[in-house]
Amino acid sequence: MPNSDQATLPDLEISEALIRRFDQTGPRYTSYPTADRFRQDYSESRYIGHLQARANSPAPAPLSVYVHLPFCESLCYFCACNKIITQDHSRSGEYLSILAREMEMVASHLGANRKTIQLHLGGGTPTFLSAQELTELMSHLRTHFEFTADAELGVEIDPRTVTADTMKMLAGLGFNRTSFGVQDFNPDVQAAVNRIQPYEMVRTAMEASRLYGFKSINADLIYGLPKQTLASFDHTLDQLIELAPDRIALYNYAHMPGHFKAQRLIHAEDLPSTETRLQIFLMSVRRLQDAGYVYIGLDHFAKTDDELNLARLDHSLHRNFQGYTTRADCDLVGLGISAIGKIGDAYIQNHHSLTTYQNRIEHGILPSAKGFDLSQEDAIRREIIMMIMCSMPLHYSAFEARHGRSFDSMFNAELAQLQPYVEAGLIATEGASLQVLPRGRVFVRALAMVFDQYARQPRVVSHSRLI
Numbered sequence: 001m002p003n004s005d006q007a008t009l010p011d012l013e014i015s016e017a018l019i020r021r022f023d024q025t026g027p028r029y030t031s032y033p034t035a036d037r038f039r040q041d042y043s044e045s046r047y048i049g050h051l052q053a054r055a056n057s058p059a060p061a062p063l064s065v066y067v068h069l070p071f072c073e074s075l076c077y078f079c080a081c082n083k084i085i086t087q088d089h090s091r092s093g094e095y096l097s098i099l100a101r102e103m104e105m106v107a108s109h110l111g112a113n114r115k116t117i118q119l120h121l122g123g124g125t126p127t128f129l130s131a132q133e134l135t136e137l138m139s140h141l142r143t144h145f146e147f148t149a150d151a152e153l154g155v156e157i158d159p160r161t162v163t164a165d166t167m168k169m170l171a172g173l174g175f176n177r178t179s180f181g182v183q184d185f186n187p188d189v190q191a192a193v194n195r196i197q198p199y200e201m202v203r204t205a206m207e208a209s210r211l212y213g214f215k216s217i218n219a220d221l222i223y224g225l226p227k228q229t230l231a232s233f234d235h236t237l238d239q240l241i242e243l244a245p246d247r248i249a250l251y252n253y254a255h256m257p258g259h260f261k262a263q264r265l266i267h268a269e270d271l272p273s274t275e276t277r278l279q280i281f282l283m284s285v286r287r288l289q290d291a292g293y294v295y296i297g298l299d300h301f302a303k304t305d306d307e308l309n310l311a312r313l314d315h316s317l318h319r320n321f322q323g324y325t326t327r328a329d330c331d332l333v334g335l336g337i338s339a340i341g342k343i344g345d346a347y348i349q350n351h352h353s354l355t356t357y358q359n360r361i362e363h364g365i366l367p368s369a370k371g372f373d374l375s376q377e378d379a380i381r382r383e384i385i386m387m388i389m390c391s392m393p394l395h396y397s398a399f400e401a402r403h404g405r406s407f408d409s410m411f412n413a414e415l416a417q418l419q420p421y422v423e424a425g426l427i428a429t430e431g432a433s434l435q436v437l438p439r440g441r442v443f444v445r446a447l448a449m450v451f452d453q454y455a456r457q458p459r460v461v462s463h464s465r466l467i
């Protein structure tokens with residue numbers, strides 16, 4: 001059996017045949033149950049009840065805060081985010097004042113001594129806000145949340161909206177993590193998705209972030225975009241590897257124009273074939289490994305000395321709505337439209353619509369729209385799914401000590417369903433433990449789906465495939 005803990009790059013041994021056999025649509029499991037299973041009409045009183053229950057617990061979890069900043073100046077045609085396209089920059093000032101009110105309302109229920117160890121500004125485009133607005137936002141956040149000295153403060157960067165001075169300003173506000181939306185460097189691909197950002201522009205912003213002390217710089221790539229070819233993506237990889245970000249996320253573009261209006265602007269005939277996508281994926285994994293990146297799982301790669309890989313090796317990797325993280329399981333406070341929070345064993349999502357979100361807050365009501373209260377069984381399944389997504393070993397004896405239940409009798413049917421994956425060397429189940437093997441990291445969502453008791457119910461939202 002290959003040793004998945006080895007410090008050297010694992011030989012993933014991924015073959016085309018293996019992908020063709022096991023690739024299937026499935027969630028990325030940034031939560032369990034997944035957001036499409038959240039219940040409508042999740043009342044404010046339920047949300048407050050969860051906040052207060054956590055506040056009164058003897059050892060409340062640390063906090064992670066997510067702020068959704070939805071404004072963008074122009075539309076990227078592949079986009080599936082909840083965003084508002086506008087050139088009117090006065091809108092962010094108004095949004096900021098509503099956000100400040102939401103923070104105050106949430107913070108009043110958090111209880112004393114809740115340390116905040118993580119912040120993430122996502123969007124939309126966080127840097128749509130002016131320097132003054134971002135300063136104001138941070139001041140509101142620091143008023144209502146107590147950040148630890150070593151807190152991770154992250155911000156998503158659209159390279160088209162920043163200069164070296166912006167990165168300096170963000171560092172001055174305390175940001176120390178950043179994620180660049182690179183997607184593809186090829187000019188034809190950029191034109192086909194309406195996102196023109198030359199290589200030099202990205203390089204300047206990335207070098208500035210390094211100069212001003214940002215750590216763990218991430219770059220997002222997307223494969224499967226219109227006009228992409230194997231050769232063009234190979235060149236994009238050359239250019240990105242030269243920039244040497246610490247982490248790379250390689251997402252698969254899911255063309256779902258029925259769900260996402262923006263994608264109707266993409267010409268389906270420009271999309272690469274399934275065969276090309278498969279070749280791009282395999283080439284990317286090979287090239288990134290050759291360049292010194294470890295395949296963390298799903299769509300994430302990190303340098304061997306990056307915290308994410310170190311956390312993988314010492315089994316302290318976690319997964320949340322931003323993807324993989326090194327921070328321990330926190331309560332997550334979601335602020336802004338459509339933001340999702342996780343408080344104990346409950347998920348809460350804010351209203352998607354800015355008007356409804358704003359109305360609720362102006363009336364002094366928290367803007368929760370959807371949510372999910374996990375049963376004890378849901379919580380157990382979430383634990384297993386998150387361990388699989390992070391390729392962490394699950395020892396049955398430890399499971400029984402935690403939950404007072406026998407793993408193999410509780411999950412007898414699931415263990416039987418895992419057999420084809422065991423035989424293909426994707427997961428090992430011998431020795432009273434469950435362990436995703438290196439080549440299984442590509443297929444973690446298929447493995448996790450075995451434990452998803454909602455996976456067999458009809459879905460409102462389609463999930464993407466690996467390829």
Ligand code: SF4
Nearest residue numbers: 072075076079081124
């Ligand atoms: S991809 Fe990012 S920048 Fe582009 S429209 Fe979507 S949220 Fe805005």
